[in-house]
Amino acid sequence: MKIKKQGYNICFAVIVVILALMPVLLNAGVISSNSFILFLGKCIAFSIVAIGLDLIWGYTGILSLGHGLYFALGGYAMAMFLKLQATDGNITSFMQTGGMTKLPLMWKPFLSGYLSVILIIAIPAVLAATIGYFIFRNRIKGVYFSIISQALTWAAYSLFTGLQSYTGGNVGITEIKSIIGSIKGDANTGKMFILFYISLAILVLIYGISYFLTHSKFGKILIAIRDGENRTYFSGYCVSTYKNFIYVLSAIFAAVAGAIFVNFNGSITPTQMTISYSITMVIWVAVGGRGTLVGAVMGAFLINLCDYHFSSGVMVEAWQYILGTIFVVTILFFKGGLVGVIRDQLPILIRRVAHKER
Amino acid sequence: MAQFINTAFNGLSLSSIILLTSLGLAITFGLMRVINMAHGEFLMIGAYITYVVQTIFEKVFPDSLFSIYYFLALIVAFGVTFLLGMLMEKFIISRLYGREVDSLLATWGVSIILQQAARSVFGMQGVNVKAPSFLNGGMTVGRCTFSYNRLFIIGLVILCMILVWYIMYKSNFGKQMRAVMQNRSMAQCMGINSREVDTLTFAFGSGLAGLAGCSVALLGSIDSTIGQSYIVNSFIAVVLGGVGKLIGTVFGSSIIGFANIGIENYTSASIAKAAVLLLVIIVLQFRPQGLFAIKSRKLDE
């Protein structure tokens, strides 16, 4: 049991070390393109949101189909701060097109760096806490929660595309420099590395927090809620508060991920807020292995690596078929995802092969 | 007055479209407790079938016969989605009974595949269906105009409602279906082949999505994401009405439809959409089981 638990951590450590070596490999010429590092930076963001989803879905059994909303909120907040830095606090071009002459009140706080950082976390947290408070207090659970979270995301998406002069509509906020200046092009690789390592450190921090939580009594209560919500009430726990707490925490993780994503991606669009984008995040967790933190991280990296390689060229059509199939097969036959296969199925297979040879 | 009647008619029309897309869900989700995320894609398939049948008619048959293509499309769409539903139940859903959340995710995988298939076959661009000639124009009463294709959809919904109601509550199959959904093991003891009933029930729900697709095809351009734009409202309509109650779905759809049009009069369409969904979510806070609830005594389902 001990070794298994450490196994997950060793796995995670290996992933972190490989990531940390990537800039070195780029300098050494093993990796040819800067954009691959940019892409890995985005993957770090994805794995952070995957950890958050794993906490609520894998551990607590709440399937949110709307984490894209929190991801995008963090993203928009970060993007607007960066945009306003670039325009020296003047209004952006899409606001001008929308007929505005002054910066609207809702974006004013984003003129300040400190306030922006606070709001990146606070806005999704308050929103999630409000939604969670009502939904969990009224014992809405299971698929009902999923359907409502999906409807909320849809509603937010409608709003963000509808309020064009405030949010940039369908286009979103584009052409953003990162928080430490431009990271595109060969001249700025140093800055890109700094940003990359900062993000990696955040990932390690978030993994650490989640690991601590899931291995405390708190984590056991989450599992108890997943397996028997009412039974947990009758053990004397205020389940709705627990659920709300973990839901808010995962929303914060998603928002942080969104903020990191914007730095590497250079833009944020309402696409990140759609239902399908949100479910894609769930796919990462499911394929990697729900209920193990490292599974979420692995899933996020693997699916996105495949996406990166196949989204251009001959595989582009086939990839969608493969993705769909992988997902169906994972849910049907490998509930534990990749981690589950390595942990449960592989030893049996090896034993069987060894048995035959004997 | 004319303005009011127009608004009411638009509300009725939108309600009927939502209801048509929700009817299938009311069966697969409401009765069988399967969250079929590919339901929207079945609708998309129904819409594309309408397009295909229309294209074939245009090429093969003389103009005078063109209008009847639509009735053939209805039959083909129902048949194809019915068969697809059967296949899906046999190979995927049947392994996931009792795992509601997992059924949601697995069917999402199917939905990814079907959407890509639509893009592969029909391309990224949307296609348009030429409405049969008898649906062009509208009926004018006083200063109000009621377009024929919207009237037709309302009629189609009423027909489907009667069909569903008859099958569920009057036919022998409906009795078996409700028996299996209420108490599977007991129904099996009574000699009902519950596997078969499951398959047919799911297929029937999927077939209704195909029919909905046909009618949606009359309203605008068809692309691979058409299903996604209807599915959210449909799920919410079923939940709002109360899962497992046909009459609930009717009310749920109507409330969403009328509220959407009503709010749209004062703001834009996208804000109305958001506002209605938020309103419904607030209503669900007071009636978490929906408007027409069924009580249960189980501890943890």
Add this chain to the structure above:
Amino acid sequence: MTNDTVLNIQDVTVDFDGFCALLRVNVAVKRNTIHFFIGPNGAGKTTLLDIICAKTKATDGECTFYPENRSPVKLTGMKEYKIVGEGIGRKFQVPSVFVNLSVIENMVLSLKDNKSIWQSIFYRISKEEEKSINEILEAVDLLDKKDEKAGSLAHGQKQWLEIAMQLVQKPEIIMLDEPAAGMGKPETYKTGEILKKIKDQCTIIIVEHDMDFVKQISDCVTVLHEGKVLLEGDCDLVLANKTVQEVYLGRGGERNAEN
């Protein structure tokens, strides 16, 4: 009402959409006794427990809890987890332990204190708690299965684990819904002996069909029939009653004879 009453059920009525599960039920449970509720299926026994622990809302009437050293608590309208916090535990009819947690983890979750989020995050098990858990597990023969997943236990062992989970809470009232179901005669007897031992520290309310079990440990028996209290008294009085024999024991007796 005398001051040794620990739980008073007053005029409780439950109406499930026209079906009257309980009708003006009045029962007073005395401190440090083992109080049985018996009756044919559908008599409303489980519903009564549901009312006490707030799983079901009563249409009318109220329940009041008289803790030993505190002022009375009105249970009606309280949330279930708060009732548990007041010291009323419940074991359900269907064994409902947390299958993916180990036996010891199940026990730790059931401990009386540290139920808030912050406490649970920074919780470390204390020496006394560990000792009391071990003692209780010893008593129900589960000590050697401490680190096994609760899901892998046999049915009877799950029952015992759930009883143990109630005991470790140190509640003032324990409610057990058919604790002997799925147990053989020797295990049932042993369960009875364990319950007798802990009666000094708490009050035990049991719903049960096994009449031998009732005879073995009961202090007071309430017979429910069609949602109403038919009779209340000690075991011998109830067994001797003609009406009780007619509506319940006749059938129960046959069933016991088969066993």
